[in-house]
Amino acid sequence: MTMAGRDDFELAPCGYLELGPDGRILAVNPKFLALVGLPHDDIVGTMSLVDFLGVGDRMYHETHYRPMLQMQGEAHEIAFDLKRSDGATVPVLLSSNVTPGVDGSPVIRTIVFEARERRTYEEELLTARRAAEEAETRALTLGRTLQETFVPPAPPNVVGIDIAGVYRPAGDGSEVGGDFYDVFQIREGDWLVALGDVAGKGVDAAAVTTFVQHAIRAVAIPSGSTAEMLTGLNAALLGASYDRFCTVVLMRLQQHDGRWTASVSCGGHDLPLLRDSSGTVRELGEWGSLLGVADAPQLSEEQVELHEGDTVLLFTDGVTEARHGLDMYGQERLRALLATAGSTSQELVTELLDDVMAFQGADARDDIALVAITVSPQG
Amino acid sequence: MWGMNPLVRHHVTVGGSGTGSPLLLAHGFGCDQHMWRAMAPYLEDDHRLVMFDHVGAGASDTSAYDPARYASLQGYADDAIEICDALDLRDVVFVGHSVSAMIGALAAGKRPDLFAKLVMVSPSARYIDDGAYVGGFSPADVDELLDSMDRNYLGWSRTMAPVIMANADRPELAGELHESFCRSDPTIAKAFANVTFRSDNRRDLDAVQAPTLVLQSREDLIAPQSAGEFVRDHLREAEYVVLDTTGHCPHLSAPAETAAAIRSFLGSA
CATH class of the missing domain: 3.60.40.10 (PPM-type phosphatase domain)
Structure with missing residues (x-):
């Protein structure tokens, strides 16, 4: 076990995972199990983090998140939707770093925060921003036409x-x-x-x-x-x-x-x-x-x-x-x-x-x- | 309308000292030229390495983004050709990752005189399923990716620009590029995602005359082995190597093995 204290791992208020370099889950804490609604033995050693993601998030994971981890050893505040075993989704934020485990091979440590309220708020912001961007595009076109x-x-x-x-x-x-x-x-x-x-x-x-x-x-x-x-x-x-x-x-x-x-x-x-x-x-x-x-x-x-x-x-x-x-x-x-x-x-x-x-x-x-x-x- | 130096526009960097064919390294969707950093040390003794950022990525000149030019991958291929011409390169080996593998096919189809060989890292000629053809994705999946990008740009987009600009001014602070890695202009990145994942380049493989190395990860969620095999089977002259690694970026997860396959293909091993 690579954790400093067993209690920290068991009682942490956020989900916590340790993943191998290929993404396979090596260890999870109870909070993560509660988030996804699966028992420990169904996950550890068999599933990867991407197994809990929808296709869009998987694509993002493979083209952004994983390269970032590989290049800079850490990635922060990535927004994903975790799929629960009952079919519902849980909006979460992930932060990860890569450090050597006990045997020296790299371990990806990941914390998972449930971010339901934040996500609702962000979606409202996003809607407002899309409207603002459309307005900006119109203004830009007007400006370019004028400039020409x-x-x-x-x-x-x-x-x-x-x-x-x-x-x-x-x-x-x-x-x-x-x-x-x-x-x-x-x-x-x-x-x-x-x-x-x-x-x-x-x-x-x-x-x-x-x-x-x-x-x-x-x-x-x-x-x-x-x-x-x-x-x-x-x-x-x-x-x-x-x-x-x-x-x-x-x-x-x-x-x-x-x-x-x-x-x-x-x-x-x-x-x-x-x-x-x-x-x-x-x-x-x-x-x-x-x-x-x-x-x-x-x-x-x-x-x-x-x-x-x-x-x-x-x-x-x-x-x-x-x-x-x-x-x-x-x-x-x-x-x-x-x-x-x-x-x-x-x-x-x-x-x-x-x-x-x-x-x-x-x-x-x-x-x-x-x-x-x-x-x-x-x- | 205005003159644009492609070397400035794409933040072209030239490394390596070898006398072998120059390698033009084209990054894929998602990141920028720093993707090649892990693999470069294995190649730079034998080859000049020309790296660049697609417009909208890394430290490129985002003001050069023209939605009409970049509505198809041909615009990106034309950029690659302009870079080679600006550097007066000959016998170029186009090394393209992900979508840039197809950008390489388009560039080589248009200018067979310029490109001696191609290396396609994790290629897919079409990402969306079509009848019996398995690309691995549906149009709705691409919409989901755009949503995922939107969610993740919310916290990034406004802080990204100053970081990139600061670096363009002060190349000595290369370490700070760290912060901008994988962060590109959100509007352009989404347009690039669209053109990447909705393109169909299956027929463009026919025009490639250059011998091509197709590098495939053992497990790749973006470009599965069936995609790599399709590319291999539709090229005139292809060598196919499955690398014993996982993920879409073998040049990051297994840089030594990826470089070894390239060196062997180029006869510089």
Whole structure:
């Protein structure tokens, strides 16, 4: 006998079993016999714990409980229904550990608590949780559908420019984020790339994101400078009295005589990075005011001629502010990778996203949006 | 829509140092790649061991779970192929436990060039009885399993996520993975249970050209000997070994014997 005291075993208020490594019952106490309604000699040496379980619990036992015992030597608070000899079932909780018996071979010691009231309560909780999960699924679908409108399903086909974008929501993607991007044509040979981040998350932020996207398309039509477009967007935001600010970068791509010019303006947003064909990386544009805050934002525009093989990368702070412990991903890392990464825009954004995700252990704390444009070889 | 590195998505870990064919070790329903830990020491001197978590299990990226992709086992097979391609593996031996044995059959059927051999640990081509075919379960049994999972996730699901995330950040605390073992995202785990136990892969065995080792426990409540024999009889080239152990996880209950059978099959014994 492996028990410390015989009385403890006989008088314990919970069922107690000792099982061999194959699950066969080596010893039981009277409380367990009372729980299942069988005499000692019918059980010991002949039956296994699984013989008292329904099929579902058996499957769970074999695929979860037993591997856990084998791997970590213990398992706790497993909920099963024990089948009694009279056909009734007893809801129980089991905890087990594995220790060497007197002869050194492993013994699984298991305590069995009757948990009738707890189970009733848990079933009520479960019903409530299923209802909550259904509601959550509906909300999630709604959120995802909404989120999908924040980025174009596929970048437009622009002759002479290779465009690719990626978007990765924060965490498990269950909350609607505030990052967005858009690429659209103003007129022949004249395109606008917009990328931004509305403060906050959730439905309220999403409403503002949608507003900002539509406003950008509206302010692009009179087609002044990109700084004038952002000034118009700022006025629209203030006029709509949303209590939220946003950061936006606009890059207008215009083609004259086969050559492309990029005009860039940044409203409170990280400056885009330009990589030329030699791999040199520099910032484009100048810092400007956050949008949706002040009546007279400070905004400027930089124009630059793009050459064959030049790449411009627009990104949100989910990239640079990705964290690994106390370490931030940062501009330096981004610039270094950009200098050597992917030759096509799609390869580039995929490589950057993978690197940022790997850096933060696949757990994105913020939304990530990346858009790359590369001037294709002429021909 | 977004780029996803399969090595990150599946928390792929590579061990072993041998020059023999690389082994891709695919865990089954219920747990994660730690299931292979007990057996790995017997194989790692002769083979590279590539271990991974199916999406939703262990330290995988659960945000990559796409209900449409994973509505059939083919989605899981495609994952395995992506992992092999990402690591540029050749002559791969796909070692699949439980449902992953059929995932291996699907992967090998799709990419015969990639997989040289298969090892099926405790396989079943169909869990639900069908006429004369005995899988051992009825559709109602699978519903009961889902109920059993529900009861047991009640106390676990909310505490699980932080543990897994903490480990993804701090791989040096491998001991803490202990706590997350066998605990996977409950919604995904139930969907995986459904696709595992309601799949019928009997016909998929026909497409397997690779020589296959079928490992069967003497007593297994999930995949009985009749299930193992069916798989053996419907593969083009199968070696069948009944291991003298009980339970659905011979690689846990008898790791040395299981590894010895694999080594013998691969000629590395």
